[in-house]
Amino acid sequence: MNNSSIFSLYFEFNLNTIHPQIINPANQHPNLKIYIKKDELFTYLGKQFPLQINLHQFKRSNLIFKNGKFLASIHYNLSNQQQIRIIETLFEKFYIKITKEICYKTLPLLQQVKFQNFKLISIKKLKSRWGSCSTKKNLNFSHRIAQLPPKVQYYIIVHEYCHLFEMNHSSKFWYKVSEFLPDYKELRTHLRKFEKL
Numbered sequence: 622m623n624n625s626s627i628f629s630l631y632f633e634f635n636l637n638t639i640h641p642q643i644i645n646p647a648n649q650h651p652n653l654k655i656y657i658k659k660d661e662l663f664t665y666l667g668k669q670f671p672l673q674i675n676l677h678q679f680k681r682s683n684l685i686f687k688n689g690k691f692l693a694s695i696h697y698n699l700s701n702q703q704q705i706r707i708i709e710t711l712f713e714k715f716y717i718k719i720t721k722e723i724c725y726k727t728l729p730l731l732q733q734v735k736f737q738n739f740k741l742i743s744i745k746k747l748k749s750r751w752g753s754c755s756t757k758k759n760l761n762f763s764h765r766i767a768q769l770p771p772k773v774q775y776y777i778i779v780h781e782y783c784h785l786f787e788m789n790h791s792s793k794f795w796y797k798v799s800e801f802l803p804d805y806k807e808l809r810t811h812l813r814k815f816e817k818l
């Protein structure tokens with residue numbers, strides 16, 4: 622498989638599963654008691670989307686992304702603080718799930734190009750790093766990868782995967798990155814706008 626076909630597989634996966642599109646902020650039902658700021662937008666795949674909250678009678682809460690907006694269902698009888706905490710937890714779980722899906726789909730594609738074994742893939746609530754690669758060949762990724770544009774996500778996964786070949790940032794390492802991603806420099810600069818890798 623060559624580089625351009627991994628790109629197309631990668632983007633096809635993102636587009637087919639996620640269908641990002643920007644829509645106008647959702648109209649909330651005027652009678653609902655919602656404490657989350659009405660105009661707050663949530664980042665996903667490098668874009669911002671509105672959140673619509675449905676209050677229901679069940680204790681169980683959930684969050685889905687559908688037709689260009691987030692839909693959260695939570696219990697109707699919650700305080701302001703409880704609502705905010707539940708919504709935050711729902712988003713963390715959502716980002717973990719999506720990042721996991723992206724990593725599990727992408728890493729085998731990279732292995733088809735240049736094989737390297739790894740042990741575990743873990744998605745963690747990392748705030749200060751996007752990813753890391755341990756000497757034991759475990760790959761760790763931040764759940765916030767789901768918030769980034771697809772090409773930047775791809776760069777992070779390639780970056781950590783290449784550390785399995787070279788555990789440093791030597792010219793050999795960057796050469797390896799360029800084999801998967803010829804325009805990596807541009808993406809590395811783009812990522813710096815978000816935070817350091």
Ligand SMILES: [Zn+2]
Pocket residue numbers: 780784789790818
């Ligand atoms: Zn690195």
